[in-house]
Amino acid sequence: MRYCPSCSAVLERRRPDGDDRDRHVCPACGTVHYQNPKIVVGSVCTLGDRLLLCRRAIPPREGFWTIPAGYMELGETAEAGALREAWEEARARIELDGLLAVYSVARIDQVQLLYRARLLDAAVEAGPESLEVRLLGWHEIPWADLAFPTVHWILRHAQSLRGRSGPLLTVGNPGGHQPGPLPGELHVED
């Protein structure tokens, strides 16, 4: 961020009065341009004993496997975002069952809200951001070819809850850990 989105002046990096950290501040119009973490919404979608995975058609981590998930959009709820992502990435119609986890990935300024969901039917197919989508048994999960550390986390967690009904206890990062970067998983600066 180099220019003011409100007036096009060159921004300064400085601490506004009363603030405790540096921000992008416009010396012309005075606007402070805050930057904040983004929310990823997604879901572990099951149909009986199988779960839905998507192979990514786009960077980062193209060709690796993930659950349907993506950036939450303006004007929607987190739950609506998770439904939208399941449709966009796998043409999957789902019903949410509870919030499995809230993961913070500080290095890339993300908070991930990951739900458990039931597929309403087996009719899934690759959306534009997926190379292929599959309904796999839990023993068929390609652990070595998952796209992101948090996909690993959430699948292990969902697996541990297999067959257990009743209310879901939402978890945070396992052990409070931060996930490390993976090859090809670059953070693009805004």
Added chain:
Amino acid sequence: MRYCPSCSAVLERRRPDGDDRDRHVCPACGTVHYQNPKIVVGSVCTLGDRLLLCRRAIPPREGFWTIPAGYMELGETAEAGALREAWEEARARIELDGLLAVYSVARIDQVQLLYRARLLDAAVEAGPESLEVRLLGWHEIPWADLAFPTVHWILRHAQSLRGRSGPLLTVGNPGGHQPGPLPGELHVED
């Protein structure tokens, strides 16, 4: 957002190839400037039978009561953000106990992650964004003078869990409802 933060050209509002909604797109450098909901982190902080409330010193809803909460910052986890807000607004040192609720307020593009916390001691005082802070009994909550609908929601929810120990079940918006706007609670466009 009128000018490109990367190159200062006047932005266009149009649908990028392969996208399904309009974005701010720069016709000069080609950058798509996505806008996403923001995360608010906060906590219901208790010490024995009392809970911590802060009277806001800043708009929106100046003079009304809230829990310590605010926008999550870059580079922190959600949990660290909740601790930071308790310190900034009430000089409170707290220990998180679980995630009470994830509320989506689509109208103002917010997701609120609200924790339950224990105050480590009674030494609280107003930070720069609070007119005053108080440790109140549950029967002393100023229900008519709360700053936001979600403060109402979370206090009712925390109150319903009073004295119940054990794992916390994280809830979403009550009944899936969206809160309405309150007087003076304006949404400022970026």
